[in-house]
Amino acid sequence: MSAPHIPPGAGAPDPVHLRIDAALHQLADLGGDLVGHANRIGAILWSPPRIVVVGRLKAGKSTLVNALIGAPVAETAALEATTVVTVYENGAPSRADVVLTDGTRRPVPLALGTTASLDVPDTAVAYVHRFVPSHALSAITLIDTPGLATLTAANAATTERALIDGFEQTRAASVDADAAVFLFDSMPRTDEVEFLQRLGFTPLNTLGVLSRADSFGRGVLGGRDPLTHAADHATVLAPRLSGHVGAVVPVAGLLAQTAHTGVFTDADARALAALAPVTPLELFDLFDADPAALPVPREQVWRLLELIGEYGLVHARAHAAGGAHQVNHWLSEVSGIHPLRAVLEQSLRRFAVLQRAGRILTELDALAYSHPARDHIRQIVSAVRTDPALMPVELMRALRSLLQADPIAPAVQELTQVLRGTTAAESLSIDPAASPKQIHAVAQERLVAVQVQSLSTRSAAEDTALAALTHAYTIIARGR
Ligand SMILES: Nc1nc2c(ncn2[C@@H]2O[C@H](COP(=O)(O)OP(=O)(O)OP(=O)(O)O)[C@@H](O)[C@H]2O)c(=O)[nH]1
Ligand SMILES: [Mg+2]
Incomplete structure (x- = not known):
């Protein structure tokens, strides 16, 4: 078996990875086709966690994906909705494959940007697999999805089909996400929360994002600063949504996208500087003003609005004298992208790794069930399962099943x-x-x-949960 490929930026390998990797080496030592299986599972183990971005139509998902990747790779035009699930993975050269629901792959010509020319209806597409050389993608793989809305049940079905194991499809066509980012721009609706529940994550590996924070409340011309207002609202929402998301982070994806994709130029900064003397109210009247009276061409004002939104137009002017560099720095700082990235790459990543490890154990179980060398495999798998290093994986698996079976169990x-x-x-x-x-x-x-609770349980999932807790407390009592 080849040496593990540890993703750069992933930090030191954790005990869960190391223990499973050791088991995969034992598996490969059994020889034959198990070498191939060990390598296949090893590739899953050592690849970056896969984080899916979900939320309703036009919530700002693709914009946020671009901001995190640092390149305008996902389609975000106002009239262009995302219609297929797209996996963004670190890789060179930049390329894309379309993966069909039967698991087969075809390369997509990139210049087209969409799959429209493929002669394949969207319903036959499981997902598009896009490789982008991006440092940000070396720590996490991002998955963009079509927006949910009652009017677009087909979109929800597209996302579900690619995300939920065994949902009308083969395993090969599943994107296997390990964690979710759930975007909403005020209060999530019941149908969105129900959708999220069906995806089978836990609040530990689901992050809530209060998106479009720059236009929150009554926007930039309202009485309250939208970014502060959004931050306060996120604090109020977090405990209310704690059954679904581990935290709620406010983000202005548009500002972050512009700051991190290199689209804002010094010419834009100069135009912004020329608008500095105009009062905020007059700024929005410019669109109706006599072109001859405008300090900059009207198209330039439109462009600025598209790049930095109303909030940016009003507030970035104070930084425009420092050129594009300074405007970008300000946009990035106020956008909330840094706190978001910190959560993604730390706590969300940690629990994504645990969910992933659980999936790998399921793969090993399947192998132990079906393979001729099943006795040897079973020994390897049961030694992994009972290893103290895997205790958090066991807890996470137990939590997932309990949330599905009985979410209010103590x-x-x-x-x-x-x-x-x-x-x-x-x-x-x-x-x-x-x-x-x-x-x-x-x-x-x-x-x-x-032990007392175990005397009167309500479900098999609760039994499993209490067994996992027993194991955890036993290890803690021993002094881990
Ligand atoms: N002001 C502001 N506008 C935003 C922000 N994020 C996205 N938008 C705008 O909202 C529109 C939709 O953004 P997208 O990123 O395409 O939204 P989406 O959730 O991917 O949309 P679908 O794929 O159609 O579901 C675009 O015109 C964006 O420019 C934001 O943080 N602030
Ligand atoms: Mg989109």
């Missing part, structure tokens, strides 16, 4: 708490300065409590 909170903790004390939600002896005592108490 063990949901407990599993979430143990998983969120990065130390034993945090997992037990006790004083971070607790001594090993205190940690041991609390873990023992929790073990007893779990």
Whole structure:
């Protein structure tokens, strides 16, 4: 088996990766076709986590994807809706394949930008696989999806078909996402939340994004600054949505896209500077003004509006004297893209890795079930499963099934708490300065409590959850 390819920017490999990798080497040592299986599963293990961006029509998904990638690769024109699921993965040269629902692939000529010329109806397309050389994509793979709306049930079906294992399709045509970013621009609607639930993520690997923060509330001419207003609203929404998303981050994707894709030029900065003396109210009257009276050509004002929106037009003027560089810096800072990236690459990534590892265990189980060398494989798989390093994977799997079976079961909170903790004390939600002896005592108490709960469970998923908690507390009590 070849050496693991550790994605750059991914940091040191974690114990979960290392333990599964060791098991894959044991699998490959059994020889024959298992070498190929080990390599295939190893490639999944070591590739960056796949984060899917979902939300209603025109929520700003493709704009955010471009901002994160740092290149205008996803279609965002006002009249052009995204109609196929697109996977953006780090790779050179820049190219795209269309993956059909039967799992076959065909290259797409890139100049066309869409799959319209392919002679394939959208319904036959599972997803488009786009390779872009991008540093940002070395840590995470991004998946853009068609927007959800009651009027476009077909879009929701397209997204579901590509995302949900075994949904009217072969495994080969599934994009296998490990985490989700859920975009909404005020309060998510019930049908959006229901859709999100069907995707089968947990709040730990789902991030809420309050999008278009620059036009939040009454916009730039309203009484409150839209960005501050959006930040306050995100704080109010987070606890209300905690059953679905781990956090809510406000983002102005348009400002971030412009700042990070190199489209804003010094000529734009000069035009913006020329508009500096105009009052905000007069700024929006310019579109109706006599062209001869305009400080800059009308098309230039339209262009600025497209690049930086109304909020940018009003507030970026103060930075225009410093040229495109300074405007871009300001746009990037106020857009909220940096806090978003930090969540994506840290906590969301951490739980995405756990969900991915769970999927790999399922693949290994399938192999142990069907392969002639099943006895050897079973030994390898059961040793991995019971390894303390894999305890968080087991907890995550238990949480996923419990959320599907019985989302209000008390063990949901407990599993979430143990998983969120990065130390034993945090997992037990006790004083971070607790001594090993205190940690041991609390873990023992929790073990007893779990045993009591096990006497009257409501579902098989709850049994599994309590077994996972027992395993976790036993490891914590031993001092991990
Ligand atoms: N002011 C402002 N406009 C935005 C922002 N993000 C997106 N837009 C605009 O909203 C429109 C839709 O953006 P897209 O990124 O295409 O939205 P989408 O969710 O991908 O849309 P669909 O693929 O059709 O569902 C475009 O005209 C964007 O310029 C933002 O943060 N602020
Ligand atoms: Mg789109």
